[in-house]
């Protein structure tokens with residue numbers, strides 16, 4: 315499934331799942347705009363892409379800021395002339411039980427995880443609507459489907475992504491633009507490494523396939539969803555979770 319002659323923006327791809335997605339798409343022949351709020355990490359991902367023979371460009375931008383997002387899109391268009399693929403991956407957690415949850419933690423999670431998806435999708439969609447083609451994949455979470463004690467802000471943002479994706483899939487379908495969400499289960503990255511060993515054992519018990527996920531498990535599904543092999547799929551949320559959500 316080569317995707318030559320395509321240009322993708324992957325938000326939050328300075329590390330973790332986003333980096334794996336950027337590398338996977340670059341390996342498929344996609345020119346990848348590596349966005350992250352942390353410019354050093356974005357540059358590192360681009361170095362990895364180039365070392366593997368691919369093409370990438372690092373653009374530092376904070377997805378919560380409309381001016382940053384506009385600059386991100388403009389830089390991508392100036393460099394590559396078009397954008398075919400948007401992967402909204404940037405996300406954070408600020409976990410605590412509701413009664414202890416600070417307003418700032420609610421606002422930060424909703425701003426990055428949900429408003430960021432809105433801003434990037436809106437900014438990219440202008441060009442996609444004009445070219446009458448495009449693919450958007452939004453990274454949600456199984457927690458957006460099932461909820462999770464201690465993650466009310468995160469679960470709300472990830473459920474919001476699912477409703478957003480379905481709505482935009484309906485708005486854009488007639489213009490040849492597909493929009494889907496992926497709901498990862500428990501994937502080993504910096505985001506999840508803080509979990510203690512006891513909790514890790516508990517999580518493992520809840521995964522029928524008996525192992526934690528790897529960033530590449532998500533990246534390979536992104537590659538499928540943006541490819542012509544998925545040309546009849548839109549508005550869906552695909553759980554990639556080792557069976558956790560069953």
Ligand code: NAD
Nearest residue numbers: 326328330331351376377403404405455498500501503505
């Ligand atoms: P991570 O913390 O390893 O990486 C997130 C990246 O996003 C970082 O490089 C960070 O600098 C960047 N980022 C943060 N705020 C940003 C902003 N405002 N603008 C641009 N970039 C920003 O996380 P991860 O585990 O790779 O998670 C990636 C996505 O997958 C997130 O949306 C997360 O919610 C989702 N997810 C992860 C898991 C998991 O188990 N790791 C499970 C379900 C969903």
